[in-house]
Amino acid sequence: MHVCPQCKKSDSYIKRCAVCPLRQLDEARATSEAGKLFETVLDLDYATQTFSVDWSDVSAEQAIGLAILKEERIKALNKPKTD
Numbered sequence: 001m002h003v004c005p006q007c008k009k010s011d012s013y014i015k016r017c018a019v020c021p022l023r024q025l026d027e028a029r030a031t032s033e034a035g036k037l038f039e040t041v042l043d044l045d046y047a048t049q050t051f052s053v054d055w056s057d058v059s060a061e062q063a064i065g066l067a068i069l070k071e072e073r074i075k076a077l078n079k080p081k082t083d
Contacts, residue, residue, distance in 0.1 A: 041065035 016023045029035035
C-alpha cells in the first residue's frame, strides 16, 4: 500500500518490472481516452452492484460500456475451458 506524503491518500498498486508487457496496458488504461472510459466503466459496474447509482449521472457512453462489459463477461463464462 502506498500513502501519498502530501495528501495522505492511500492507494494500492502493482509495481511491475521494467520489461513487463503489462506496463504498456497499465499506461494505456491510465492515459488514453478509451482506457479512462474503461476504468470509469469498471468503477460504475462495481458501484451499480454495490450502491445505488442514479442513472441520470451515467452518460450514454458509460451505459454502452457497461452493456459491453456485461456481454463480454457472459461470453467469457460460456467459453469452453481448454486445459
